[in-house]
Amino acid sequence: MLRAISNRLVILIPYVWLLFFFLLPFLIVLRIALSDLEYGAPPYTPQFSYTDSWAVIWDKLSQFDFENFTFLFSDSLYINSYLSSLQIAFVSMILTLLIGFPLAYGMARAPLGLRPTLLMLVILPFWTSFLIRVYAWIGILKQEGLLNQLLLWLGVIDTPLEILSTNKAVYIGIVYSYLPFMVLPIYSTLEKMDESLVEAARDLGCTQIAAFWKITARLAVPGILAGCLLVFIPAVGEFVIPDLLGGSGTLMIGKTLWIEFFNNSDWTVASAIATVLLVVLVVPIVWFQNAQARATETGK
Amino acid sequence: MTGRWSWFNISSVVFGFAFLYLPIVLLVIYSFNESRLVTVWAGFSTKWYGELFRDQSMLNAAWVTLRVGLLSATVATVLGTLAAVSLVRISRFRGRTLFTGMVYAPLVMPDVITGLSLLLLFVSINFDRGFWTVTLAHITFSLCFVAVVVQSRLVTFDLSLEEAAQDLGCTPFQAFMKVTLPVILPAVVSGWMLAFTLSLDDLVIASFTSGPGATTLPMKIYSQVRLGVTPKINAVCTILIALVTTGVLIASIMNKRRAMLDARAAREMS
Amino acid sequence: MPSLGSIRRSFTPWEDAGAKPYISFKNVTKRFGDFTAVDNLSLDVYEREFFSLLGPSGCGKTTLLRMLAGFEEPTEGELYLDGQPLKGVPPHKRPVNMMFQSYALFPHMNVADNIAFGLRQDGMEKSAREERVAQMLKLVKLEEFARRKPHQLSGGQRQRVALARSVAKRPKLLILDEPLGALDKKLREETQFELMDLQQQLGLTFMIVTHDQEEAMTMSDRIAVMDKGIIAQTGTPAEIYEAPNSRYVADFIGSVNILEGKVVSSGDGHVEIDGPDGKFVGAVRSHAPADGATAWFAIRPEKMRVSREKPDGVDNAIKGEVWDIGYLGDMTIVNIRLESGKVVQAAMINQSRIVDDPIGYDEHIWLSFSADAGVVLDR
Numbered sequence: 001m002l003r004a005i006s007n008r009l010v011i012l013i014p015y016v017w018l019l020f021f022f023l024l025p026f027l028i029v030l031r032i033a034l035s036d037l038e039y040g041a042p043p044y045t046p047q048f049s050y051t052d053s054w055a056v057i058w059d060k061l062s063q064f065d066f067e068n069f070t071f072l073f074s075d076s077l078y079i080n081s082y083l084s085s086l087q088i089a090f091v092s093m094i095l096t097l098l099i100g101f102p103l104a105y106g107m108a109r110a111p112l113g114l115r116p117t118l119l120m121l122v123i124l125p126f127w128t129s130f131l132i133r134v135y136a137w138i139g140i141l142k143q144e145g146l147l148n149q150l151l152l153w154l155g156v157i158d159t160p161l162e163i164l165s166t167n168k169a170v171y172i173g174i175v176y177s178y179l180p181f182m183v184l185p186i187y188s189t190l191e192k193m194d195e196s197l198v199e200a201a202r203d204l205g206c207t208q209i210a211a212f213w214k215i216t217a218r219l220a221v222p223g224i225l226a227g228c229l230l231v232f233i234p235a236v237g238e239f240v241i242p243d244l245l246g247g248s249g250t251l252m253i254g255k256t257l258w259i260e261f262f263n264n265s266d267w268t269v270a271s272a273i274a275t276v277l278l279v280v281l282v283v284p285i286v287w288f289q290n291a292q293a294r295a296t297e298t299g300k
Numbered sequence: 301m302t303g304r305w306s307w308f309n310i311s312s313v314v315f316g317f318a319f320l321y322l323p324i325v326l327l328v329i330y331s332f333n334e335s336r337l338v339t340v341w342a343g344f345s346t347k348w349y350g351e352l353f354r355d356q357s358m359l360n361a362a363w364v365t366l367r368v369g370l371l372s373a374t375v376a377t378v379l380g381t382l383a384a385v386s387l388v389r390i391s392r393f394r395g396r397t398l399f400t401g402m403v404y405a406p407l408v409m410p411d412v413i414t415g416l417s418l419l420l421l422f423v424s425i426n427f428d429r430g431f432w433t434v435t436l437a438h439i440t441f442s443l444c445f446v447a448v449v450v451q452s453r454l455v456t457f458d459l460s461l462e463e464a465a466q467d468l469g470c471t472p473f474q475a476f477m478k479v480t481l482p483v484i485l486p487a488v489v490s491g492w493m494l495a496f497t498l499s500l501d502d503l504v505i506a507s508f509t510s511g512p513g514a515t516t517l518p519m520k521i522y523s524q525v526r527l528g529v530t531p532k533i534n535a536v537c538t539i540l541i542a543l544v545t546t547g548v549l550i551a552s553i554m555n556k557r558r559a560m561l562d563a564r565a566a567r568e569m570s
Numbered sequence: 571m572p573s574l575g576s577i578r579r580s581f582t583p584w585e586d587a588g589a590k591p592y593i594s595f596k597n598v599t600k601r602f603g604d605f606t607a608v609d610n611l612s613l614d615v616y617e618r619e620f621f622s623l624l625g626p627s628g629c630g631k632t633t634l635l636r637m638l639a640g641f642e643e644p645t646e647g648e649l650y651l652d653g654q655p656l657k658g659v660p661p662h663k664r665p666v667n668m669m670f671q672s673y674a675l676f677p678h679m680n681v682a683d684n685i686a687f688g689l690r691q692d693g694m695e696k697s698a699r700e701e702r703v704a705q706m707l708k709l710v711k712l713e714e715f716a717r718r719k720p721h722q723l724s725g726g727q728r729q730r731v732a733l734a735r736s737v738a739k740r741p742k743l744l745i746l747d748e749p750l751g752a753l754d755k756k757l758r759e760e761t762q763f764e765l766m767d768l769q770q771q772l773g774l775t776f777m778i779v780t781h782d783q784e785e786a787m788t789m790s791d792r793i794a795v796m797d798k799g800i801i802a803q804t805g806t807p808a809e810i811y812e813a814p815n816s817r818y819v820a821d822f823i824g825s826v827n828i829l830e831g832k833v834v835s836s837g838d839g840h841v842e843i844d845g846p847d848g849k850f851v852g853a854v855r856s857h858a859p860a861d862g863a864t865a866w867f868a869i870r871p872e873k874m875r876v877s878r879e880k881p882d883g884v885d886n887a888i889k890g891e892v893w894d895i896g897y898l899g900d901m902t903i904v905n906i907r908l909e910s911g912k913v914v915q916a917a918m919i920n921q922s923r924i925v926d927d928p929i930g931y932d933e934h935i936w937l938s939f940s941a942d943a944g945v946v947l948d949r
Binding site: 006007010011013014015017018019021022023024025026028029032099100102103105106107109110111116118120121122123124125127128129130131132133135136137138139140142144146176179180183229230233234236237238239240244254257258261262267270271274277278281285 | 310313317321330340382386389390395402403408410411412413416417420421437447473504507533540541548556
C-alpha cells in the first residue's frame with residue numbers, strides 16, 4: 001500500500017512536469033499556428049480561449065482556418081527552406097558517416113588498453129560548447145582565415161577559396177559538430193562484435209574485404225542507422241551552424257523560423273513552421289526507429 | 301585481438317582526431333594573440349584575458365549562466381532520476397507510452413522547436429521572462445538526458461540487492477536511499493554534469509525563453525560573434541574549454557582510480 | 571602381449587617410421603610482444619588422426635590452432651600441411667576449416683545460410699549447394715531448424731550448426747577450438763561420441779583444443795599435453811595416463827598421489843625411493859634416475875588397495891588413518907592420512923551393492939600397491 005503510493009509519486013512528479021513543460025507547449029504552438037496574426041503583445045489572436053465551452057470550441061473547429069499553413073505553402077521561401085534543410089542534413093549525414101565509420105572502426109580495432117582513452121577523446125568535444133566549436137571554424141574558413149593562409153603558403157591555390165558564408169562551411173560545421181554522435185553508436189556495435197565471426201568468414205573462404213562487407217559492415221547496420229538518426233534529425237532543425245557559417249543564400253528552416261520570430265515578430269508563422277517541421281521529422285524518426293528495431297531483432 | 305592495429309586503422313583514427321581537435325587547439329592558441337586580428341599571429345599576449353575580466357556585461361552573463369546551470373542541473377538530476385526509476389522499475393502504468401515518448405523526444409528535438417514552444421507557454425500563462433524561465437526551460441530538456449544516463453545504469457542494477465535490504469529491515473524508501481542510490485551514484489553524478497554542461501552550452505532555447513536582465517554567456521558570445529571574430533571571444537571560449545575539460549578529466553581520473561583499486565582488490569583476493 | 575591401458579589400437583601411424591605426417595610443426599615459435607606463446611615446438615600429426623591439444627588456459631594451444639588456420643603467422647619455424655609449406659597462405663586459401671569456441675555463427679543468417687556460407691564463397695552452384703546443405707543438416711539432425719536464426723537455437727543445436735558449417739566444405743582437416751566447452755556435462759558426453767562417429771564417417775583429420783582431460787581421453791587417438799608454450803608429453807591417452815613423463819603431466823590428467831624421496835637402489839626396471847612418507851618400489855618410465863637423486867613416486871588412487879590387515883607379499887604397504895570418505899556411486903573416494911601427516915587418496919570401485927563390513931572414519935588401515943602400479947618420475 002505504502003509502496004503503491006510512493007510508486008505513484010515517483011512517476012507523478014516527472015510525468016506532470018513533462019506534461020506541463022513539454023506536451024502543453026506543443027499544443028500551444030499548434031493552437032497559435034491555427035490563429036490569425038494580429039500585431040500587439042502577444043502578436044496573435046487565439047482562435048479559441050481557455051474559457052470557451054466545448055460547444056463553442058467545436059463550433060470554431062468546424063470553421064478552422066489553415067491560413068498560416070496555406071501561407072507556408074504559397075511562399076516558395078518556406079518550401080525551399082524545408083527542402084534545403086533536408087538536403088543539407090542528408091548530405092552532411094553521409095559525409096559524417098564517411099568520416100565517422102573509419103574512425104569508429106579504427107577505435108574498435110585499437111589495442112584494448114587504448115580504447116577507453118580514445119573513447120574519452122571522442123566524448124570530450126561533446127562536452128565542450130557547441131557554439132564555441134562552431135565559432136572555431138569561422139577563424140579557419142574565412143577569406144583571410146587559417147585554411148586559406150595554409151593553402152596559399154603551400155602553393156595549392158593562388159586566390160583564397162571562398163568557403164565561409166557558403167553551404168560548404170555549413171557541411172563542414174555539421175559534420176564537425178555531430179561527428180561524435182555518429183562515432184559512438186557505430187563504435188559500440190563494432191566493439192561488441194565477436195571478432196571470431198570475421199575469422200569464421202575468412203576460414204570459410206572470404207577475403208579480408210569480402211569478410212568486412214558480409215559480416216562487419218552488415219552487423220554494424222544498427223549502429224550506423226542510430227548514428228545517422230542522431231545526425232540527421234537535429235541537423236534538419238539546426239540554427240547556429242547555418243547562421244554563423246552559412247551565407248545569406250543558405251536556407252535552413254531553423255534559421256527561417258528564427259528570423260520569422262525574432263526579426264519579423266510573426267509568432268503565428270513561426271509556430272506554423274515549427275508544426276510542419278515536427279511533422280516532417282516524425283517521418284524519419286519513426287522510419288529509423290522501425291529499421292533499428294528490425295535490425296536489432298535480426299542482429300541478435 | 302590485439303596486436304593487429306593496421307596502418308589503415310591508425311591513420312583513420314589519427315585523421316579523425318585531428319579533425320576533431322585541430323579547430324579547438326587553434327582557437328586556444330589564437331586567444332593568446334597580441335593582434336586584434338584573430339588570424340594574424342603577432343606575438344604572445346594575455347591582454348585579451350585582462351580585457352575580458354574588465355568587461356562587466358560579460359561577467360554578468362557568466363554569473364547568470366552559472367546560477368542557471370547549477371540550479372537547473374540539480375533539479376533536472378532529481379527529476380531525471382525519478383523518471384529513470386519509473387521507466388525501469390514500474391513496468392506498467394497509465395500513459396507509459398506517452399511518458400516514454402516525452403522522455404526520449406527532447407533528445408532529438410530541434411532546439412528551435414523546444415525554445416519556441418516553451419516561450420509560448422510562458423507568454424500564455426503570463427510568466428515574466430527572465431532568469432526563472434530560462435532555468436525552467438533548461439530543467440525540462442536536460443532532465444531527459446539525465447533520465448537516459450541513469451536509466452542505462454539502472455537496468456543493470458541487481459534488484460535482489462534492494463530486496464536483501466528490505467529483507468534486513470529497510471522500508472522500500474530506505475532501501476532505495478541506502479542501497480540503490482549509492483550504487484547508481486556515478487551515473488547520477490555524470491547525469492548532473494551532463495545537465496550542467498548542456499545548460500552552459502545552450503544558446504537557442506535560452507534566446508527564446510530569456511528576458512531582459514537574464515542574458516546568458518552563450519547569448520552574449522553569440523551577439524559578439526555576429527559582429528565579428530575577436531580574440532576576446534577566443535579568450536572566453538578558452539576559459540570555458542579549460543573548465544569543462546578539467547571537470548571531465550577529473551571525473552574520468554576518479555573513475556579510473558576506482559576501477560584500478562577494484563582491479564587491485566580483485567587481484568589480491570585471487 | 572601386455573600393454574598400457576585397456577584398449578588395443580589398430581590405427582597407430584605414429585609408430586610407423588615410414589608414415590608421412592599430414593601436419594608438421596617444425597621448430598615453431600610465436601611471440602606476442604615479449605610474451606612467448608609457443609616456444610620452439612615441433613609436432614607431427616597423421617592423416618585421419620583424432621589429435622587433442624590439452625593444457626590449461628594460456629599454454630599456447632589455441633595459438634597453435636590459429637597458426638594452422640592462418641590467423642597467426644609463426645614468428646619462427648615452419649608449418650607444413652600435407653607436405654606443402656603454409657607460410658603466407660591466407661586463411662581463405664587453406665584447405666582447413668575451423669570450428670570456433672564461440673561457434674561464431676553469423677547472427678544475421680539462418681541455419682541453412684550459415685551452413686551454405688562457405689559453399690557460396692567457393693561459388694558452388696545452387697542445386698549442388700542446396701543438396702550439400704540438406705546433407706549436412708541431416709548429418710547433424712537439424713533438418714527442421716534450417717530456417718531458424720542462431721539466437722532461436724539451444725546451445726547444443728548451435729554447436730551442431732557450427733560443426734555442420736565447418737565440415738560443409740569437406741575440408742581435409744578440421745580444427746576444433748573447445749568444441750564442447752559451452753555445453754553442459756550430459757550433452758557433452760553424448761556429443762563426444764557423435765564427434766568421433768562423424769570423424770570416422772567423413773574420414774577427416776581432427777585437431778582439437780580442449781582443457782577438459784576427460785574429453786581428450788575419450789575421443790583422441792593421441793594427446794599432446796602442453797605447458798607454457800611447449801609440449802610436455804605426446805602419446806595415446808593410455809600412455810599419458812599410465813606412464814606420464816613428469817609430475818606436471820601426471821597431475822594434469824586425472825588424480826594422482828605423489829610421494830617424494832631419494833633414490834636408494836635401482837635395477838630390473840624398478841627403482842626404490844626413500845622419503846618422509848616411507849620406502850616405495852616403483853616402475854621406471856624410460857631411464858632410471860641416479861642413486862641419491864630426488865625422485866617422485868606417482869600412483870593413481872584406483873591402483874591402491876585399502877585393507878584392515880597388512881596384506882602379505884605386496885611390494886609396497888603403508889599405514890594410515892581414514893580421514894574423509896566420499897561416496898560417488900560408482901566408486902568411493904577415501905582420503906587417508908599417513909603417519910608423516912601427508913594425505914593421500916585411494917579410490918575403491920563399488921562392485922557390489924551390499925558391503926558386509928564397510929570402513930569408517932578414523933579407522934587405522936593399510937594401503938598396498940604393487941611396484942608396477944605407479945611410476946617413478948625424475949621431474
